[in-house]
Amino acid sequence: MAEDNRRVSVHKIQKDFYMIKAEDTSIKYFEGLWEIPEGVTYNSYVLIGDEGSAVFDTVSRGFTKEFIEVLKSLIDVKDVKFVVVHHMEPDHSGALPELIKELNQAAEVLGHPLTGRLIESLYGLKPRFRPVKDGEVVKLGQHKLTFIHTPWLHWPETMLTYVEDLKYLVTCDVFGAYSIPKHVEIDVNQLPTEYEYFMRKYFANVIGYYRENILKNLNKLKQLNLRVEAIAPSHGSILKGENVLEKALTLYESWAKAEALDSKVTVVYTSMYGYVERVVEYIVKALSENGVNANVFKFTSYERSNVSDLLGEVLTSKLVIVASATYDADLFPLTTYILELIVKKTNAEKPLILLTVYGWGDIASNKAKELISKSKYKIVRNYGINGLVKDKDYVELNKLIKEIIELVRG
Incomplete structure (x- = not known):
């Protein structure tokens, strides 16, 4: 059951x-960078104990008024004993200044030791802050909260909270997803394909850089051997189901390692006047006729794909093809x-094919190879075309198509 208050609702x-x-349907670019037409939610959680309440994170600043109203409809804010800050990024801490004002120093703000400095630097506030150690336990009446430091997942002060009696793991960004899901809770063992897509996209955009961490x-x-029945992230749905933590960890591990799905090919190209586009269309058509379907991302004068989606697809691709114009x-x-x-x-250690189209010199190819050389990607084929595709080019492209088919089926 949900009680709606404009864009913010409370769910037991x-x-x-x-x-x-809080449902953000107006946002276009997450972090001012990533295209998310699917929107995003900001989830805060409230735990009610017999000796007070705890609020886990808040919401983005634009939802502050509604957030405070909904919180007050749920509990008496005078009963808030703890505000737990898992991560200080403003999409989670945006309503924190108003919440601190409402609490009037009555509650303690708990977080990673670095969090106190960030509250002051980002908001100019000095609340009753108490740093918590990794593994520290705090009691809230009948509830026992264990704090787990997870640095660089994806900020240095990120941490999680394990609510032992409920067997809930509150994870902030970790295991979150873009979109505004229809369901508050999702069974991880029956994860909808679209929702997993949005989880992976979010991972690639926001967290993926910190692979080693x-x-x-x-x-x-894994080593903590937590008994978890639900994962409560700050974006998307709560994950439940048998072995929920193990399943979520397996997904993240596969994405962190950029493990490829069988035969998955992703093509990205830029084209000003159609020269590159015609080359790509020729290759993609031939692959399709041979049972190899490619995910195509195009950047042309008439269409521009979302880079945010591209990164999520590259992550699980067996082969990446990049085709570029010269400028x-x-x-x-x-x-x-x-x-x-x-x-x-x-x-990741994935094969990459580089194609360029040029007029008076294939400088684009050298520049691209220089960029790729800084990565684990391996260029398995590099071919440049001087202007129009000629007979000799078709010979090389046909060879390339055969190589691609062998590679993805191998």
């Missing part, structure tokens, strides 16, 4: 544990931008 998850969800923290969570005797600017993000966010 189980006795003593509630979600306050992700793997370290995943291993740490100002250099690599096309959008290709540079895209390659830099691919290298930074999805860096």
Whole structure:
């Protein structure tokens, strides 16, 4: 059951544990960068104990008024004993200044030791802050909260909270997803394909850069042997189901390692006047006729794909094909931008094919190879075409198509 208050609603998850969800349907670019037409939610959680309440994170600043109203409809704010800050990024802490004002120093703010400094630097506030150690336990009446530091997942002060009696793990960004899901809770064993897509996209965009730290923290969570029945992230739905933590850890581990799905090919190209586009269309058509379907992301004068979606697809691709125009005797600017993000966010030992089209010199190819050389990606084929596709080019492209088919089926 949900009580709606404009864009913010409260949901009873189980006795003593509630979600306050803000739905952002207006946002276009998450973090001012990632295209998310699917929107996003900001989830705060409230735990009610017999000796007071705890609020876990807040919501983005634009939802502050509604958040405070909904919180007051759920509990008496005078009963708030703790405000737990898992991560100080403003999409989670945006309503924190108003909440601190409402509490009037009556509650303690708990967080990683770095969190207190961030509250002051980001909001100019000095609340009753208490740093909590990794593994520290705090009691809230009948509830026992254990704090788990997970640095660089994805900020240095990130931490999680394990509510032992409920067997709930409150994770902030970790295991979150883009979109505004229809369901507050989702069974991880029956994860909808679309929702997993939005989880992976979010991972690639926001968390993926910190791959080594992700793997370290995943291993740490495994070793804790927590008995978890639900994962409560700050974006998307609550994950439930048998072995929910193990399933979530497996997904994150596969993405952190950029493990490929069988035969998955992702093609990204930039084209000004159609020369590159015609080359790509020829290759993609031939692959399709041979049972190999490619995910195509295009950046042309008439259409521009979402880079945010591209990164999520590259992460699980077996092969990446990059085709680029030449511009100002250099690599096309959008290709540079895209390659830099691919290298930074999805860096993995995957084969990559590089195609360029040029007029008076194939400088674009050299620039692209220089960028890719800084990564784990391996260029298995590099071919440049001088203007129109000629007979000799078709011979090479047909060879390339055969190589691609063998590679993805191998």
